[in-house]
Amino acid sequence: MNTLAEENYLKSIYHLSLNDVTVSTNQIAAALSTKAASVTDMLKKLADKELINYEKYQGVTLTPAGEKIALHIIRKHRLWEYFLVEKLNFKWDEVHEMAEEMEHISSVELIDRLDKFMDHPKHDPHGDPIPDRDGNFKKHELKPIASLNVNESGIISGVRDHSPAFLQYLEKQQLTIGKKIAVTDIIEYDNSMILQVENTTTHISREVAKNLLIAI
Amino acid sequence: MNTLAEENYLKSIYHLSLNDVTVSTNQIAAALSTKAASVTDMLKKLADKELINYEKYQGVTLTPAGEKIALHIIRKHRLWEYFLVEKLNFKWDEVHEMAEEMEHISSVELIDRLDKFMDHPKHDPHGDPIPDRDGNFKKHELKPIASLNVNESGIISGVRDHSPAFLQYLEKQQLTIGKKIAVTDIIEYDNSMILQVENTTTHISREVAKNLLIAI
């Protein structure tokens, strides 16, 4: 088994790899709120274990073994988030920190039974896909509402910003996963957008429109 | 918050305190599969935090603050065990190791909601009482079946040995929590006992009779 620190490094590297093929020491340090020197030390250990490909000064990528571990942790994180929201009635902005701890519970049998108990959910409360026990998931293609033109519409299916503040704002505006939205107008001055959400009309900033995703 | 090691020490000291008022360094070392020297080091740290009363060579007791933490961890352990058995259909001999990890999840709100989700269970799958959020529980008085005479009876309400091997044996003999048993005979030669359990008759050794508990 791997240590808690190793698991967190692998998970961070996986997430950062979605934006950049290769991940830098500083990116990891920022993601984990640690220092570059500490990251270098850990990268050597992960490379020794053949969980990452690491060449001095060249950044890192996950090996297949490292990616498998990362996806297993992400599976656990998202299943526990789903559990917290669907079974214990937490709000979608409250569950991240708890799941950060729960994702390190090691039993594979436990997580498979939890998955079954909840009827094999495909997405967590924020719309992120839940990998199956082999690490497979179909990455639903999403695009920001900001990319829509007037009169175009879509189903809210994910968020780019997972911060409690953003999630609470969306909740208050009824902009939650599964809702159908249509763009009724775009204000030229600041590129803010007027949306039709079910029976109500909402005005969102460009910033929000960039971080709120719909299925393609 | 306390470290994982600190939590495990406090929990062990609590459990050992049920048998002896004062707990020795060696007892703790044995319970945690560690060495006496390591225990001494940790006892100093726990004493500095005023979680235990510690005088060199005199053994330790928990302070009220230490006991509160220990009971909170035990509450979490037993609630998670109940969850694993009642919701995820694990057997009572399979849940201890998983709960050992889950008991360290820190959120108090989580555990209160879990408690509510399961309708505030009073005992875990082995019959041990679940403390409430303030650490209170009524310790049901139990006695071993070995203390019964012929023709006396009782309801199985707990076990003294929590090992998977013992629990599996009990399961196979239908000697599970809640079952009513009556002593029909005691074999003088080895003090083994013949029990009536619902419609069947079972023969148990003295050893088993000492570790299987009924409500007084």
Add this chain to the structure above:
DNA sequence: ATAATTTTTTAGACCTGTCTAAAAAATTTA
């Protein structure tokens, strides 16, 4: 293409929790 800046690595240190070996205290035995 050289200088300035940024990023990354190395070196050395510290903290937590563990260990072994040896010393000190307590307990048991004779």
Add this chain to the structure above:
DNA sequence: TAAATTTTTTAGACAGGTCTAAAAAATTAT
């Protein structure tokens, strides 16, 4: 009650993971 044994503590070391300060490499700017 003195000797033998057991228990506990101290001393010193080590591994994991982190840090700061300084050196080395890479990148950017002039």
